[in-house]
Amino acid sequence: MPDLQRPVLDVGLVVRDFEKALAFYRDKLGLVPTRQVSMDAETAKRAGIGSSAFDIQYMQLGDANLKLVRFKTPPPASPPGAEGAAGFRYVTLWVKDIQKTCDEWRAKGVEFLSEPIRRTPEIQMVFLKDPDGNLIEVLGP
DSSP states (O other): OOOOSSSSOOEEEEOSSHHHHHHIIIIITOOEEEEEEEEOHHHHHHHTSOSSOEEEEEEEETTEEEEEEEESSOOOOOOSSTTSSSSOOEEEEEOSOHHHHHHHHHHTTOOBSSSOEEOSSSOEEEEEEOTTOOEEEEEEO
C-alpha cells in the first residue's frame, strides 16, 4: 500500500449541468463547497486526462471530497445503471442512521430508487440518482 498523505479517496464526477449538480449535492445532500480550481487545456493534455480546459468544484464529504468537474461543452451521458458500462458506476456514502438520513433528504426532494433494504443483519442500503443519473449508494444501520 502506498504511504498516503490522506487515508481517503476523493472522486471526480464529470457533470452535464453544473448548477443543477451543485444545488443537488449542496442543498439536498448537504455536501459543503470548499475550493474551486481550473485546469487549462494544455495541462489537461500533458496529464493525459483530456484535451479541454475544465473547472473543479470541491464538495467536502467528511474527510473526503466529491469533485464536480465542469467542461465548457458537457460530454454525453453514460448509459444508466450499474450494468450500463464498465468503470466506476456509483459512490457509497456510509451514514449513522439510514432512515433518518432518508427522511431528511426526502423532505428536500431527493427521490430514492426504493425504500432501504436490509443487506445484512446490521446494514441497510438504498440507492438514489443525482441530476445526471449517477448512482449513489447509501449504507447504514
